[in-house]
Amino acid sequence: MLLRPAFLLAITMLFSACAEKGAGPVLSSGERYVSSASAVSDYRLGVGDRVKVTVYNEPNLTGEFWVNPDGTISLPLIGNVPANNRPVGEIASDARARFADGYLRDPKVAMEVVVFRPFYILGEVSTPGQYPYVNGLTAMNAVALAKGFTPRANRDVIRIRRQGETEEVNYRLTPELIIYPGDTIRIGERFF
Incomplete structure (x- = not known):
């Protein structure tokens, strides 16, 4: 009679060990x-995200852009902007600075994720x-x-x-x- 409870305990421990192994x-x-x-x-962009970039009063620079496999966003005039693992606001500030560097006077840039x-x-x-x-x-x-x-x-x-x-x-x-x-x-x- 004592063997049955010991056997059940051993089986239970065996299945518990199997269930937890490597878990x-x-x-x-x-x-x-x-x-x-x-x-x-605090969402950070990654490959496969799509963002809408709005450059105020510049309809030719405004549009939706994918984060490329190399982790950048290709924007008109300024080229590739690093985007991988960066928040949207930081990327918009980077784009604003690049547009201001010889392309636009006092650019206003907004960016939002449209497809995660x-x-x-x-x-x-x-x-x-x-x-x-x-x-x-x-x-x-x-x-x-x-x-x-x-x-x-x-x-x-x-x-x-x-x-x-x-x-x-x-x-x-x-x-x-x-x-x-x-x-x-x-x-x-x-x-x-």
């Missing part, structure tokens, strides 16, 4: 759990793939875009790899969990 800690607080307004307020780079969702969702990012996107919204969980999906923990990083981080899946443009989300399989 790392599961985060349930931090920058991804703050309000969505502050999450994108996509995010990716893999694993135990009905339709994994690439999806367009929208401001304020949460992990639950991302799963909904991918047509929901499969029956085998782990609905408690998800793994997210931010664009430009090599490691995935485990997060507790809550309605407040924020997704950033370029993120790769992986929904794992549950064991029971």
Whole structure:
């Protein structure tokens, strides 16, 4: 009779070890759990983003521009402006200074993101793939875009790899969990 509880304990420990092997800690607080307004307020551009540049009283210089694969935005007259991993306001100031350097007298430049780079969702969702990012996107919204969980999906923990990083981080899946443009989300399989 004592063997049965010991056997059950050993099996439980074995499955727990399998479930946690290589998983790392599961985060349930931090920058991804703050309000969505502050999450994108310090947004930094990356390859695949499209911005609208408005140069006041200069319709030929105004337009929408993609961040190129080399991390720059090609603007008329001034050429390539470094944009990768820089906030929009900083890039607009840089463009304003370049336009003022021999091209325009007292230029006024505004810039806003019109298309964010996509995010990716893999694993135990009905339709994994690439999806367009929208401001304020949460992990639950991302799963909904991918047509929901499969029956085998782990609905408690998800793994997210931010664009430009090599490691995935485990997060507790809550309605407040924020997704950033370029993120790769992986929904794992549950064991029971």
